[in-house]
Amino acid sequence: EVQLVESGGGVVQPGGSLRLSCAASGFTFRTYWMSWVRQAPGKGPEWLANIKRDGSKTSYVDSVKGRFTISRDNAKNSLFLQMYDLRSEDTAVYYCATVRGDTGDYGVDYWGLGTLVTVSS
Amino acid sequence: ETTLTQSPAFMSATPGDKVTISCKASQDIDDDVNWYQQQPGEAAIPIIQDASTLVPGVSPRFSGTGFGTDFTLTIYDLESEDAAYYFCLQHDNLPWTFGQGTKVEVK
Numbered sequence: 277e278v279q280l281v282e283s284g285g286g287v288v289q290p291g292g293s294l295r296l297s298c299a300a301s302g303f304t305f306r307t308y309w310m311s312w313v314r315q316a317p318g319k320g321p322e323w324l325a326n327i328k329r330d331g332s333k334t335s336y337v338d339s340v341k342g343r344f345t346i347s348r349d350n351a352k353n354s355l356f357l358q359m360y361d362l363r364s365e366d367t368a369v370y371y372c373a374t375v376r377g378d379t380g381d382y383g384v385d386y387w388g389l390g391t392l393v394t395v396s397s
Numbered sequence: 398e399t400t401l402t403q404s405p406a407f408m409s410a411t412p413g414d415k416v417t418i419s420c421k422a423s424q425d426i427d428d429d430v431n432w433y434q435q436q437p438g439e440a441a442i443p444i445i446q447d448a449s450t451l452v453p454g455v456s457p458r459f460s461g462t463g464f465g466t467d468f469t470l471t472i473y474d475l476e477s478e479d480a481a482y483y484f485c486l487q488h489d490n491l492p493w494t495f496g497q498g499t500k501v502e503v504k
Contacts, residue, residue: 280440313495319497320403320484320495320496320497320498321484321486321495321498322494322495323486323492323493323494323495335491335492337492338492371441376443376446381488382429382431382446382447382488383429383431383443383446383486383487383488383493384431384443384486384493385443386440386442386443387433387440387441387442388440389439389440
């Protein structure tokens, strides 16, 4: 059974940084593309970033490009999201998710329960 | 960027009803739409892939149709366990985008 457990959320001041982690189990992590998705209060989900199986390729939505970095450690079955220059509009629940397809083209598949990030002074 | 307009935002229905949720894309996205269900306190799960393919293990009461710009999720013979938040995703082009979601209440 696929299990994804996010951690690292919390309250941070505007301009601050935070690093989210996602512990994966129940599947062969190194063979999957992975994603981060967030959902702000009262809004639909927003895809943030993808990373290829070996970490060699990443993609980002424009709203976080240059501020967020997705990475992974296949030896530890872990996915990360380093977030800098956080803004109030980054307040959301952040989810890690598996990506369907060997080419990483078929959308997200399985999700974790999420971790809440609140940006507030 | 492709915008997905999902409707309605909320619906209340009775067990046994047929429920339809719409997702309209701002441009042609072939059949590159997935649908997800998120029940309270649980992780979201995929229920329909590529517009019409039922994810293995998902109840056949769920059906997806559509191609191009108009997509529909239908729940037949609604059951109390179907109370959840449903949303669509387009994976035709980056950035992948989601609909706003539909909360389905079962009376």
